Amino acid sequence: MRKVxxxxxxxxxxxxxxxxxxxxxxxxxxxxxxxxxxxxxNIDTIVMGRxxxxxxxxxxxxxxxxxxxxxxxxxxxxxxxxxxxxxIADDAAAFVRQLxxxxxxxxxxxxxxILAQALFEADLVDELGFNIQPILLGSGIPLFYEMSRQIDLxxxxxxxxxxxxxxxxxKVKHV
Amino acid sequence: MRKVxxxxxxxxxxxxxxxxxxxxxxxxxxxxxxxxxxxxxNIDTIVMGRxxxxxxxxxxxxxxxxxxxxxxxxxxxxxxxxxxxxxIADDAAAFVRQLxxxxxxxxxxxxxxILAQALFEADLVDELGFNIQPILLGSGIPLFYEMSRQIDLxxxxxxxxxxxxxxxxxKVKHV
Numbered sequence: 001m002r003k004v005x006x007x008x009x010x011x012x013x014x015x016x017x018x019x020x021x022x023x024x025x026x027x028x029x030x031x032x033x034x035x036x037x038x039x040x041x042n043i044d045t046i047v048m049g050r051x052x053x054x055x056x057x058x059x060x061x062x063x064x065x066x067x068x069x070x071x072x073x074x075x076x077x078x079x080x081x082x083x084x085x086x087x088i089a090d091d092a093a094a095f096v097r098q099l100x101x102x103x104x105x106x107x108x109x110x111x112x113x114i115l116a117q118a119l120f121e122a123d124l125v126d127e128l129g130f131n132i133q134p135i136l137l138g139s140g141i142p143l144f145y146e147m148s149r150q151i152d153l154x155x156x157x158x159x160x161x162x163x164x165x166x167x168x169x170x171k172v173k174h175v
Numbered sequence: 176m177r178k179v180x181x182x183x184x185x186x187x188x189x190x191x192x193x194x195x196x197x198x199x200x201x202x203x204x205x206x207x208x209x210x211x212x213x214x215x216x217n218i219d220t221i222v223m224g225r226x227x228x229x230x231x232x233x234x235x236x237x238x239x240x241x242x243x244x245x246x247x248x249x250x251x252x253x254x255x256x257x258x259x260x261x262x263i264a265d266d267a268a269a270f271v272r273q274l275x276x277x278x279x280x281x282x283x284x285x286x287x288x289i290l291a292q293a294l295f296e297a298d299l300v301d302e303l304g305f306n307i308q309p310i311l312l313g314s315g316i317p318l319f320y321e322m323s324r325q326i327d328l329x330x331x332x333x334x335x336x337x338x339x340x341x342x343x344x345x346k347v348k349h350v
Contacts, residue, residue, distance in 0.1 A: 012303075012328065012345070013319040014189050025325070120311070128187075134330045134345060136295070138322030144188040147313030150200070153187065155309045155339030164330030168341055170187070170309060 004100055005043070006109040006116050007129035007169075008143075015140030016112060021055035025135055027163040032131060035167065039129070043068060044105035047096055050074035051141075052111025071095070073115060093122035100124060117145040123175050128153065134164035179275055180218070181284040181291050182304035182344075183318075190315030191287060196230035200310055202338040207306060210342065214304070218243060219280035222271055225249035226316075227286025246270070248290060268297035275299060292320040298350050303328065309339035 009026050010016055017023050046068055048056070053072045070085050073092040081087060088095055092115055099107055109116050109125065119125050130143075153170040161167050184201050185191055192198050221243055223231070228247045245260050248267040256262060263270055267290055274282055284291050284300065294300050305318075328345040336342050 012343075132343070134328040136319065136322065136326040136328065138325050144311065147311065150313050151311040153309040153311065153339070155335065155341065158333070158335040158341035160330065160333040164328070164345075166330065166333035166341070166343055168187075168307070170339075 002100060002102070002104050003106045003126040004096060004109060004119065004124055005039075005106050005127045005129065006119070006125050007127075008110070009131040009133055009165075010143050011133055011135050011137040011140070013136045013138070014143045015137040016143050017055070017141045018137060019140055021058065021141065023059075025133065025137065027133055027165055029162045029165070031161045032165070035131070039108075040068075042106045043108045045099060045107040046070040046110050047092070047099075047107060047115065048072055048110040049092075049112065049115040050077060051114065053077070055111070071099075093118050093124060096124050097122065112141045113143050113145045116143075117147060120147055120151055121149075123172075125151075125172050126174075127156075127169065127171055129169040130167070131161065132166040132168065177275060177277070177279050178281045178301040179271060179284060179294065179299055180214075180281050180302045180304065181294070181300050182302075183285070184306040184308055184340075185318050186308055186310050186312040186315070188311045188313070189318045190312040191318050192230070192316045193312060194315055196233065196316065198234075200308065200312065202308055202340055204337045204340070206336045207340070210306070214283075215243075217281045218283045220274060220282040221245040221285050222267070222274070222282060222290065223247055223285040224267075224287065224290040225252060226289065228252070230286070246274075268293050268299060271299050272297065287316050288318050288320045291318075292322060295322055295326055296324075298347075300326075300347050301349075302331075302344065302346055304344040305342070306336065307341045307343065 008016055072087050074087055075089045077087050079087055096119055152173040156169040158168045183191055246263050248263050250264045252262050271294055327348040331344040333343045
């Protein structure tokens with residue numbers, strides 16, 4: 001079965017962006033580019049919520065990667081589907097559960113924590129990967145929302161990157 | 176000048192305890208004991224808020240360490256001071272600013288993020304140290320509260336401990 005992966009760059013206080021969606025504070029390096037390149041090799045599907053889609057649009061796209069099919073969950077967006085981009089009005093967890101059972105490469109959960117929360121609650125997230133940036137943003141778009149249960153993790157890797165970043169990856173211990 | 180240090184064991188979703196204060200989910204190891212032993216060598220003062228004090232009392236003490244003076248900030252607790260334990264009704268930031276200028280070893284900010292938030296806002300925190308546990312608690316007592324500004328950090332150390340924990344320490348870049 002393909003894996004559902006949740007991750008990205010975060011501040012030490014667990015924000016993925018400033019309140020307006022800005023990610024000007026992210027530190028980049030060759031190592032980070034390599035990590036992302038390696039990750040994209042194993043991804044052929046992106047899932048995201050409406051808010052993340054809207055922020056991505058505002059920031060100038062980025063939701064259409066070569067060789068990658070993107071699903072945006074929204075009951076309100078009235079846009080036509082394209083070859084690479086499909087809008088889904090159905091329940092996100094049910095849709096991802098089905099996607100996960102199909103043949104294919106891994107599925108990346110992009111953006112904020114609302115979609116991730118629904119997928120965590122349904123025990124559909126398999127791996128986490130975060131690049132912890134050396135900053136407390138103070139406020140912003142949160143990575144995690146409150147959940148009704150705890151999720152036990154197994155550390156795969158934890159290491160320093162350049163510029164004071166720390167890269168951590170985990171497997172989810174399924175219920 | 177002595178340093179003000181904020182830290183402790185946290186879940187990956189930045190909680191320091193379950194909602195009732197329980198820390199049954201913390202993983203211990205010889206390495207962690209050694210890190211704590213080394214840290215305590217450089218500490219002679221603890222500051223904490225009322226809530227942390229009350230949780231510590233409920234859990235069976237722990238606020239009175241040998242050779243360490245503890246200050247609890249509260250406008251409501253009516254208890255007598257002892258040799259090791261002093262209740263402070265004054266503004267926490269002003270009090271810690273003065274403490275920090277006195278001679279002595281380092282000052283540890285214990286417990287939840289309400290006191291830390293006030294000290295961060297006043298630019299009085301010098302170092303952070305966290306033992307990130309491989310768990311998403313889902314809910315609990317938060318480590319960080321919203322702040323009016325960002326705080327830039329410099330990574331000192333980021334390394335894997337046993338049992339899937341990751342230990343990170345930072346210096347605060349003062350304004």
